[in-house]
Amino acid sequence: MSEVETPLYRVAVRALCAFTARGGDLDLRFTPSPTAQEGIAGHGVVAARRGESYEREITLEGQFESLLVRGRADGFDAEANRLEEVKTYRGDLEHQPENHRRLHWAQAKVYGALMCQTRGLPHIELALVYFDVTSQRETVISETFEAATLAAFLSEQCRAFHAWAAQELAHRQARETWLAQxxxxxxxxxxxxxxxxxxxxxxxxxxxxxxxxxxxxxxxxxxxxxxxxxxxxxxxxxxxxxxxxxxxxxxxxxxxxxxxxxxxxxxxxxxxxxIARDKACENPHLACHGESCPLASGFYDRLPAARQAAVEAGFLDHTTLRRVALAHEVCPYYLGQEMARWSxxxxxxxxxxxxxxxxxxxxxxxxxxxxxxxxxxxxxxxxxxxxxYSAEMDQTRFLTMRRQAPPMLKKPLDRVARRWRELNAEVFDDHHDSDYQVLETPPGRLMDALARAVSAINDHMVEQPVGLDSALLEFYFDALAMARVYELFDEHFLCDLTRIPGRTGRVASRLCLRNVVxxxxxxxxxxxxxxxxxxxxxxxxxxxxxxxxxxxxxxxxxxxxSPFASDQLELHIDAHISTRYRDRAASLVPIAELVAAQYRQRPGNYLAFFSSFDYLEQVVATLRDRAPELPLHVQSRRMSEEARRDFLNRFGEQSGMIGFAVLGGIFGEGIDLPGERLIGAFIATLGLPQVNAVNEQMKARMAALFGDGYRYTYLYPGMTRVIQAAGRVIRTQEDRGVIHLIDDRFGRPEIRTLLPGWWSRS
Structure with a gap:
């Protein structure tokens, strides 16, 4: 076919090499990669160290039969005739898996072939530049290649990808024909x-x-x-x-x-x-590398067959993906990550x-x-x-972990402990009577110590054939999250420090970088x-x-x-009752009497929502005392998946029961109880988030940013919870139900305007 007749398949250099040049084990020990911000900064540092003839991010492309290969090379020094592929990392480069290095060389060679082709170069020096984001040091590995050698390498990669590209072009055409029909x-x-x-x-x-x-x-x-x-x-x-x-x-x-x-x-x-990794992992007790997990061993060698079987299956829900993966003895989670490219x-x-x-x-x-x-x-x-975009660390957990940590990590973890003690002294010595303080900026010295600890733990992970202790691993991921958020911190965040009881009588704290907007x-x-x-x-x-x-x-x-008519819903605004904290004791009997009267008038399944477990339990106790014959079922504070299913299964078509739940919790949205499975709801709160030091700081920040701190922090989120919970009642056009909104504030016009327009008023 001529070029005009053959549609081009466009493939990025990285995608091409990931498809053709990967082999061997799945190995996550040389991880994690630096953050995007660290990577960008690292590339910038490398470029800034080069001479005036250095070009950054050169766009390159070339055609091989029906393939159009394109990408951006990191840097080229025309005077030295050197093309650089820059890779940022953290840890010990000596422990980098061989198949990672092989993939990096493949990318460099493809870029080199395209550069020689674009600029008519007879040969070129290729350099892998490994930049350590922690130490800011470069390790350069370079080799000179003839243009013909690189062209042959590119042709070899394209031939290896060609059949897949042809399949993808045919798939795209078939997909669009099907969509048209x-x-x-x-x-x-x-x-x-x-x-x-x-x-x-x-x-x-x-x-x-x-x-x-x-x-x-x-x-x-x-x-x-x-x-x-x-x-x-x-x-x-x-x-x-x-x-x-x-x-x-x-x-x-x-x-x-x-x-x-x-x-x-x-x-x-x-x-x-x-599916999330923790739910997709077949061997959660094993580390993600070939020496530990059999589904990681030889993963990339078996991936091509698994990938082909997956595209032929087409509809890859969790069950199908797992079946395909295990049939080819590869990790289901990472097969899913690969198939994201082709779905x-x-x-x-x-x-x-x-x-x-x-x-x-x-x-x-x-x-x-x-x-x-x-x-x-x-x-x-x-x-x-x-x-x-928030991160939190607990000093007491850190200190417990530190006592059990491997000896090689003693020095970096001691540095973290010292910086944390200094922070506590600096903050709480000046605020003896307050357990919560907002800092103007994150504590830089502690952040630096955490970054160094992460680097040391990363080196330790590479050297260990088995997984880390769970407490150390938890600290590691918490510190990584803290470092990532630290890079993003601006006026849309809060940095707060909360004093917590320490085992030895010393001040301990919880540090949070809290995203507000x-x-x-x-x-x-x-x-x-x-x-x-x-x-x-x-x-x-x-x-x-x-x-x-x-x-x-x-x-x-x-x-x-709305598809629903107002006569499907009987709405009562019970504005004679206040559910404010100061009025709760006085509200218990009126709410209990209201719930009992509604149930006796129309027996069936109801859900009653309250702002807290304490409030809920007080109303339940009052109702059991005043109407012991009513069937009640109460959400517990920590429900297992089985307990949640049992709670919902009690709402049968033929049953009659009043379920009690916390507004904004697991039963406030996302559950479907149509018909007689749920005929009413009582919502004894505006759903406002708790007034506490954190929310008051968020309110102040919202006021500064948007001029409306109360509504943005409390009212709008609260009313969303109310409407979501009430929305459990009418699910189909055949449903009939009743909602009681219990609080005097529901009678205010500014609150009523936030309710759905189709709701009737009683």
């Missing part, structure tokens, strides 16, 4: 579902973000997935990512894709469910795109993908985002997509979520019409 799988759209689907399609087509407040019952998952899939060919989308904070959300997406696939037989769409639809937790080290985001940037992003239950992204860190992740669609039943007020999530100010916010 894809029809909505039901005869009609649900009420509000068509408007949602049209809005999503328009957002993707115009390359904009969209916020959609879409109530339960309209089919949000299908109403979002279908238009995204239909937009893939026209907008040249490479991947779709469906992200959620809950396992149930992943399953809903998988179910929706199964339904869509049934409408057009023989779907070529490749779907991958991404069309990726379903997983929000951390895969938004976390500091998010795998899908990094892949998208590396591969220059056009991505359509969907975020389910997007109201959770505020707290999840804060958690991703994740928006500036999430904004680049939204910007990296063709379109981001955020949807939830509770996504208002719009300005609150735009501000905290970093969405563009012009991002459209739409409220989909």
């Amino acid at each position: 894809l029809a909505f799988p039901h005869d009609t759209f649900r009420h509000g579902q068509r408007a949602l689907a049209e809005s999503v399609y328009k957002a993707v087509s115009t390359g904009r973000a969209l916020m959609a407040q879409a109530p339960t019952g309209i089919g949000k998952t299908l109403g979002t997935l279908f238009p995204m899939l239909k937009a893939m060919p026209g907008q040249q989308l490479d991947r779709l990512c469906f992200l959620t904070s809950r396992t149930t959300g992943r399953q809903l997406a998988l179910d929706a894709l199964t339904t869509l696939g049934a409408s057009v037989p023989a779907t070529p769409l490749r779907t991958l469910e991404l 069309d639809m990726l379903i997983g937790d929000v951390n895969y795109w938004f976390d500091a080290s998010a795998m899908l985001y990094a892949l998208s940037v590396e591969q220059q993908w056009q991505v359509g992003l969907m975020v389910d239950e997007a109201h959770n992204l505020v707290e999840r985002g804060r958690g991703m 994740p928006g500036p860190l999430l904004a680049p992740r939204f910007a990296a997509t063709r379109s981001s669609v955020l949807f939830s039943a509770t996504l208002s007020p719009a300005h609150y979520y735009r501000d905290l999530l970093g969405l563009p100010g012009e991002t459209p916010w739409l409220e989909m019409a």
